[in-house]
């Protein structure tokens with residue numbers, strides 16, 4: 121069986137194939153396996169077993185079109201591996217269960233941990249949280265969402281009392297007059313999302329002139345890590361120019377006085393000095409946003425910082441001062457990243473969380489969830505630690521780790537040290553369908569299903585619950601993540617029930633989330649066959665909640681949105697004479713995340729973006745004796761990587777950029793810092809200090 125793919129062009133709707141069409145033997149209406157936009161996708165399999173993907177109504181980017189190429193890929197895992205040797209499922213699972221028992225007998229239950237992912241279905245993350253707390257009896261579970269939208273989540277909870285990335289349908293953005301994109305590059309990271317922005321004037325805040333910035337009315341190009349000062353500076357100007365909505369502030373918010381006092385200190389000239397954005401541009405941006413239907417959207421560029429929560433808070437403060445949240449086609453939103461980045465943060469794979477966005481330290485929440493699980497609340501462990509902290513404990517307090525839905529050897533900050541930590545474990549277990557770099561160092565690798573072979577639900581960037589539908593069965597030898605949990609629970613004589621039927625798990629998830637903030641209790645697979653629902657959906661007759669703040673009621677105890685005064689701090693590392701440049705990191709259109717999946721897809725290869733590169737300003741390159749295409753070694757206080765130079769005036773002269781899709785000697789995360797935000801525990805992926813030098817050819 122082979123995969124045939126459509127045109128390698130972002131967002132095109134046709135799928136011309138050179139081949140004669142064979143009869144379609146199977147089809148399924150599902151969604152793309154990759155990002156949080158979760159583009160609707162129709163999969164078709166022909167008589168020769170070739171699978172094609174095409175959009176259903178909306179658009180799709182090149183990654184969606186080519187996604188079926190991984191289904192029958194020669195690198196697809198179809199047998200469990202023990203120390204790299206193919207073994208039977210029984211041998212692999214017996215070995216794993218035996219290791220769990222031995223490690224826990226010697227070091228306690230918390231010595232076994234779980235590292236999950238925001239790409240896993242709701243059913244998987246729900247059952248994974250339950251399985252960790254009951255079958256392993258461990259507090260140690262966290263996931264890669266800490267690397268992703270956790271800073272926005274922290275700020276949303278603090279200001280609005282609830283964390284749903286977009287509190288309104290993306291379609292509403294078509295009615296916005298101005299959209300401010302702060303550290304977001306959707307033209308590459310979610311190309312079909314751009315159609316929602318086509319009617320708006322765009323303000324793009326990015327240290328690089330990206331494909332998104334190309335289409336902007338105004339591009340502000342601040343130094344990495346200075347967005348907080350920028351937002352406070354815009355608020356200063358809004359106050360000075362009388363752009364505020366005082367009626368809104370009085371009626372729907374608390375805490376403005378302190379924020380006004382803080383903003384008073386952010387004089388435009390002072391903000392220009394911190395950010396590098398000129399005073400006239402600051403005024404132009406504030407003027408554009410004032411008195412309009414304006415939406416402010418942040419993504420990873422402004423969030424992946426050691427002050428990510430406060431930075432997002434500063435933009436929310438600005439939105440509140442202009443009276444935006446709750447008004448039509450206006451407000452603040454975070455562009456969530458991973459396929460189930462939203463649902464993945466709601467149902468209990470977070471260290472401090474139980475299903476329905478409940479807190480694991482709240483006695484009432486523990487009682488409710490324990491009742492659904494049929495156990496005594498006393499038996500539920502307490503809160504564990506965040507992703508980076510969990511990785512730091514590996515080989516030390518944590519002796520055994522299960523990884524599913526993440527490839528931290530490539531994607532975690534200080535990746536070289538992370539790999540060392542994982543090698544120090546008594547046992548690393550990886551569930552994956554390809555031999556990712558993390559699976560590559562695992563003692564046990566368990567081959568699992570891909571998206572086209574499973575049912576489930578995902579919650580997209582609008583908090584919209586959608587159905588994933590199987591096209592066909594998995595290849596021989598492959599099992600589902602759910603089946604693995606059930607089998608191991610049985611071998612461990614674990615309390616609790618573990619299903620393999622996603623619909624049964626979703627029904628249980630509904631009950632466990634009932635009454636919580638992210639309430640799914642009114643959604644069923646049957647209802648999802650008719651339509652989609654944006655949570656909360658508190659009952660079977662409830663139609664969902666497309667617009668969370670439509671009546672200006674926020675999810676805080678007093679129903680008002682909270683202004684929170686926040687001050688600028690410098691990045692954890694500043695440029696100096698030894699490390700004179702800022703390194704920032706991110707994504708290119710054709711690769712996804714750690715690249716474990718997309719680097720294997722033939723149709724995504726062979727372009728300049730299918731290999732690592734270093735984006736660098738020509739003036740900076742000249743000063744370092746570097747020409748276009750020359751190999752460069754980039755070194756921080758933690759480590760280094762090499763990449764060919766790509767000279768362009770699109771980046772600030774004090775900043776260089778590389779994507780994080782590439783492993784080994786090209787892995788930018790060898791250099792990236794793991795300093796954390798105090799609230800979200802988000803690492804500072806988007807800024808550290810580096811030096812560069814020409815590198816010898818490998």
Ligand SMILES: Nc1nc2c(c(=O)[nH]1)N[C@H]1C(S)=C(S)[C@@H](COP(=O)(O)OP(=O)(O)OC[C@H]3O[C@@H](n4cnc5c(=O)[nH]c(N)nc54)[C@H](O)[C@@H]3O)O[C@H]1N2
Pocket residue numbers: 155156268269302303304305306308309310325326327328330343344345346347419420421422456457458459704705706707708709710711712713714777806807
């Ligand atoms: N092609 C592709 N698409 C993806 C993904 C992928 O891996 N590949 N991943 C998905 C996921 S999980 C996520 S989280 C999203 C991420 O989506 P985005 O947030 O759009 O992606 P990034 O490239 O990480 O960062 C966006 C921009 O932030 C800029 N930036 C860097 N530092 C700063 C700063 O200090 N301030 C500001 N204002 N901007 C800064 C970068 O130059 C970059 O252009 O994409 C999703 N979509």
Ligand SMILES: Nc1nc2c(c(=O)[nH]1)N[C@H]1C(S)=C(S)[C@@H](COP(=O)(O)OP(=O)(O)OC[C@H]3O[C@@H](n4cnc5c(=O)[nH]c(N)nc54)[C@H](O)[C@@H]3O)O[C@H]1N2
Pocket residue numbers: 237238239240241264265267268269420424457458523524525526527528530531532533551552553554556568601705706707712713714715716717779780788789792805
């Ligand atoms: N320098 C730098 N580093 C970053 C970022 C950055 O901007 N800069 N961004 C961060 C962000 S936002 C994110 S989200 C992370 C993402 O980085 P990772 O957490 O590494 O995410 P993926 O590369 O998507 O890894 C998913 C792995 O799980 C497998 N997989 C996919 N679906 C399933 C499933 O259903 N079950 C199982 N068992 N396995 C599955 C895939 O094959 C793959 O090996 O990277 C972070 N790292």
Ligand code: SF4
Pocket residue numbers: 152153154155156157158159179180181182183184185309310311312
């Ligand atoms: S934009 Fe995201 S969901 Fe849509 S096709 Fe591309 S990767 Fe898939």
Ligand SMILES: [Mo]
Pocket residue numbers: 267268269457458
């Ligand atoms: Mo992400």
